[in-house]
Amino acid sequence: MTTHPLHVKGQSAKEFYDRAGKYCGSYGLTAETGDCDPGYYCPEGQTVATPANYSCPLGYFCVGGKELPEPCASGTYQDEPIQSTCKTCPAGFYCNATFGPVINYATYICPEGFFCPDGTRYPEEFPCPEGTFNNRTGLNSTSECSECVGGMACDVEGLTYPIRPCSAGYFCRQSADSTTPSLGSLADQCPAGSYCPVETAEPIGCPEGSYSSAMALQMESQCINCTGGLTAVFGQCLPGFYCPVGSKVSTEIICTAGAYCPIGTENPVPCPAGKYSDVGGLSMESQCSLCTEGYYCETTGMTNVTGPCKEGYYCPNGSSVETQIICPAAMHCPTGSATPQECPAGMFVDYDGAAACSVCPEGYYCVPELSIEGNSASAKNICPMGFFCPNGTGHDWQPCPAGTYGLSQGLKKAEDLDSMYRRTIL
Incomplete structure (x- = not known):
């Protein structure tokens, strides 16, 4: 049989084929049949809306009616073919398309010193702010950056560890954003009656028999010896109490719940966040209780937990946000989880952040002893030869009926036997 090129009336011989992004579905047309379907692209000369050789590849999207696929931009990725849109890069990861579109976001985990919310484009886009640091990967919000530790200052963004000590004459309890901070009770000039050498976390009181009415003392020798007939400070407030200006005794006011008083x-x-105290009179931070597992303590000065851990996440002791650690693949985390939980037999989950398990799909079996925390591929296992596995199969694989035997894995139901099994000749 003789074939003929697709011809558009009135065009020259070199213009017989459709325009790019279009297709011509039959002979004798006077115009293109239509646009290429979403998920496909159409160079010149296509005869169907879904040309098999031009399906949209991984890392690209095809809106339809285009000559070429378009690469996913930074902040997005695409791990499936034949797609018309790109997926947003999930929190805890970045998708940098500078050197090519991203297919597998999981290889681009957010680095130490930074956090990556949804749609992060490159690893250094969101540094942990001054006053904080981060020595973990995969953070998704600024609230997960750690407060600067006692005696140290975090005075630049994106630190993986505190690197500069608090200056002499100052104290840095936590969250110091400068070596000479002015953050009140958290970090500030050394108060009167105390001295603060380099890297001081808590002001050191002048020893008995001495005092200081000046601030920002750097060494003990700057404290002044007391003389008869006192005209200056009598002594320091005792641990577990606080003494505002005008206090007359060393036990003026007992330290309030949710706080401590050196x-x-x-x-x-x-x-600090991640801790709480429902009693008064504490004298050290270590006496604050770690937030109960399964719960989080969001802000400083808590007298009780803020609330339960969010579904899809788990919160060990000392958690400060409801999304402390995302639930790993092959596990599930209902509201208030302290640790990831295995799915029961016949159930599975193959993605991070699951709150509940789903029914094991037909053609597979799902058992907890084969599931590996964080390994999505281990959540379900293909049905072995000689058996079929309907929805919800755990340990109870269904054997092939008498008179049949299996030729392949992944059978779903007994009705598949005619096409998937060979009958035994009896």
């Missing part, structure tokens, strides 16, 4: 405290120091 020696010489003028105002209570709040327990």
